[in-house]
Amino acid sequence: MHAPPVQRLVTELGRLPGIGQRTAQRLAFHILRTPPEEANALADAIREVKEKIGLCEVCFNLADEARCRICQDERRDGGVICVVEEPGDVIPIERTHEFHGRYHVLGGALSPIDGVDPEHLKIAELFRRVDDGAGQVREVVLATNPTTTGEATALFVADGLRERAPQVTVTRLASGLPVGGDLEYADEVTLGRAFAGRRAV
């Protein structure tokens, strides 16, 4: 049995995704061995990110101001909105240099089994954004992950858009992305191709 402070660290680390008990323990012992300034830098980085980073009021991407950098960039085309699941999905798409529009981050994917319903995601906010755009939005690209939940989310959003804004073209990334994979891990060539070859749905 560890001393309570060590146990607390193991417990907290074990809450991280993909970190089992054994890894949590290994990380905790690693932190115990590192010099105080290094360990404190990690603690400070966690504290700072929680204090300074919030969600963009327009697209729900990560932002250190009211609006994210992409929403603040006047050169980005407001007529095309790319819908992704997580803020982490914006980065690989940016890296392809294929996309010059704006984003909308849903904050996850629909999964009724896990209790994730439409109202838990920023779907209503997307519909409102398209409505408020007063005809400015020409295309919505659905770039949710090629997984069961990602596909279900894309279908739901596409249906909603067709009903509310039939003038808007709704597209989905071309196949070629590994099925069941995560956008975050797709290489930029594959993702760039999927973007260029997107089709209306």
Ligand SMILES: [Zn+2]
């Ligand atoms: Zn934004």
